[in-house]
Amino acid sequence: MVCCLNPKCEKPLNPDTSKYCQQCGAKLTLLRRRFKMVRLLGKGMFGNTYLAEDRDNLQEPCIVKQLICQAQGTDASQTVVEPFLQEAEQLRRLKKNQHIPSILAYFEENYIPYLVQEFIDGQDLQQVIENQGPFSENQVRALLLELLPVLQTIHDQGVIHRDLKPAHIMRQHSDNKLILVGFCVSKQINLSRLQQTDNVRENTSYAPPEVFAVDKARPGSDLYSLGATCVHLLTGVAPHALPIQGGAVWVEHWQQHLPQPLSAELKPVLEKLLKTDLAERYTSALEVLREVRGLAKGTTRPLPQAPAVRVAQAAGQTAPQVRSQPKAPAQQTTLQSKPKSSTPSFQAEVAQVDANGQVVSRQFHPISYMTEDIGKDVKLEMVHIPAGRFSMGSPPSEQHRQQTESPQHIVSIPEFYLSRYPITQAQWRLVAALPAVKRELDDSPSHFTGDNRPVESVSWFDVVEFCNRLSQLTGKDYHLPSESAWEYACRAASNTPFAFGETLNTELANYDGTATYGAGSTGSFRQQTTQVGKFPANPYGLSDMHGNVWEWCADHWHGNYGNAPVDGSVWQDQYFFACVLRGGAWNTQAASCRSASRIWEAASEQSNHIGFRVACTIAKPASP
Structure with missing residues (x-):
């Protein structure tokens, strides 16, 4: 099957033999003469996501993200497309990070920006909840211990995820590792320019108030979304589906929907993650990580598991200049080796x-x-x-x-x-x-x-x-x-x-x-x-x-x-x-x-x- 790339097409899937979309009449071509859209995976706040085949790489599966906003066209090129491509380059620098899919390509075609990423063979946490039910507190603690260092790393590089939720956290089948997907790489987009889909309210329920402004997303915004994700995992109910009680928003009464009460240690951590005022939230993922690691007093932190060889060249940070030891003598100051007779000893x-x-x-x-x-x-x-x-x-x-x-x-x-x-x-x-x-x-x-x-x-x-x-x-x-x-x-x-x-x-x-x-x-x-x-x-x-x-x-x-x-x-x-x-x-x-x-x-x-x-x-x- 081949998928139509018209973002407004209601039935985009077509037989392989079709040259034009049977629904909207759009011409069915390879994106950039390379990527064949196989099926539409989903419509999100910031555009559509497709499963595709890379014809230049033996039909390897990959993920194509299509950025959609109301201001599509030449005027959008400077305000949306160019910032998108700049931030995609920033995200590309994280390509060797073991918890983030590699970026294979990013470009603009017909005034629409596209991002092509590595395909992850796994199951997202939204599917896990639907199949297995809510997470236990220990499972959520383990998730925080694994994800918080990843968030700290991307934040150190000036990258904000902006769309963190269970559907964008995948458990990779090969090694059970958590992978972050679904990055929104353009900070120039706000709700006024979002694709108008039926599930906008569902998607935005994980977002804190400050992201509704054009340039207000901060590392703390991801921390709020992480807290909302934990609520979904613990209750089995997405934030937007939690009933409003007396006009109170869900962040004020989510604990009533827990199958089991939270421990006195984890409860304040989640409450602080979910502060609607950015200034009252944690300042960094590292700060949260320290608290989570210290929840169980008297216990020591488990050693990190050695990562797979595939992720050995872990990436995401530009190396400070650390001189190789002991290469390039010309660049070293002279600490001359002395004869043993004049060298002190103990x-x-x-x-x-x-x-x-x-x-x-x-x-x-x-x-x-x-x-x-x-x-x-x-x-x-x-x-x-x-x-x-x-x-x-x-x-x-x-x-x-x-x-x-x-x-x-x-x-x-x-x-x-x-x-x-x-x-x-x-x-x-x-x-x-x-x-x-x-x-x-x-x-x-x-x-x-x-x-x-x-x-x-x-x-x-x-x-x-x-x-x-x-x-x-x-x-x-x-x-x-x-x-x-x-x-x-x-x-x-x-x-x-x-x-x-x-x-x-x-x-x-x-x-x-x-x-x-x-x-x-x-x-x-x-x-x-x-x-x-x-x-x-x-x-x-x-x-x-x-x-x-x-x-x-x-x-x-x-x-x-x-x-x-x-x-x-x-x-x-x-x-x-x-x-x-x-x-x-x-x-x-x-x-x-x-x-x-x-x-x-x-x-x-x-x-x-x-x-x-x-x-x-x-x-x-x-x-x-």
Whole structure:
């Protein structure tokens, strides 16, 4: 079958053999001589959505969105079409985001803008409600935990969804991941120019008051729509279908329609999402996320699941300039490598355990290092990491290994310096007081406070700014370590799951010891960060490489090591969504603290189990 593109056609479906629409007489042609409309999927506030076939791509299915407004024609070109195409380009920058369909094309034809997107094989949440009934509170909490980081990411890029509702949230069949669809990419459209369909009231019932003005949509507008979506999921009734009581709008009495009462923790979150006054709503998706994660006191946040390889090059954010470590010596300031005889050293206590986790040896190793004075008697100790080669990733036989840790491959690492400990709160506070390079920093972001505790609750963007400020202060090239350099330093020439041996115990690291690894035994669960340097170092003299806080690396997330660099450099993409975290944390079990273990988080994420340490590149002496 072939579908007519006349937006006013009441029966657009025609046999393949038809040259003209049997209903309206419009000529049936391929859109842009490429896309064949197969069927009309729906009519929304902002236009029509079609299932199509891409004739230039082996008839692959795709989604075509047709923007319709009353002011169609040449006058609309400047007021609607041009802004539409500009914002479609902005949305295209999110094309590698794992929760957003890729944009395949966007263009104007016959004064009508079109957007072509990747087809998602899945079921939208509207269908899920119709088939399975209302969601439980736990299901809604899980949905919020998955969607809020996505909204924060798109909002960071200046993109507003503008039409968030259950029908525009899909559950992908292949991996059960939530996908956001149905973006309205033109902020120039308001209700006075909407396609006049019978279901306008239904669609607009998810929208807050401010979107009825031309340019008033804000990130908080999406948060209101998310709250309305949660109401629909919890009650099984769309907002527009909730009866009006005594003239009161649905936001004032929706809780009466819940099959089960909400918990006292989630109720105020939804109420704040649904404030009709934008100023009374949450200011960001990240703010909501923090509250949702903290609803169940005494519990820890589940680790993010590793995304599929397809979404490894997660996108959506333009990368700040983070120098590859340790490429391009010409761009680095000169931190010359000194002869060992003139390099200061300290004695590091290094422990080794047997297969049962019992310490079988304690030795002291001399470790070369340099000290950076960052003011007010606060020092930054940087340990010398020798050059070498190692096997990155985990073997198939390693317990609890993930596919994201494969394939194992040999990487060559030039010498560099790495901070002896994770960056502390005292160090963070001094650098945060320095002049900003690209962004402001909170000087006291941590949940667990203490000068010698690791700083935490800092985003990847925050720590890149920290490195930039530290580089300006010292004249040296400070940066996050590459993921390969981090693992090389963590292993410290070992090939066991941990630098200490085949297992781990809680006398050697701060992690959740309620579960064992290998033949090891259980231990304590401190439920907070500990002061840096509390535990023995690894053979390279580095402390807390296992546990305490997850540590940001410079690399953007990739789902495995296919095509990974083998020279120790940073692996980044032009557009990205997530970055790599290494080492495990105080609230993870030993399996996540392995040298090869890796996870991702949104680059904007700030959690009380995420910190970092810094690297410094050694420049080669100039040739005489």
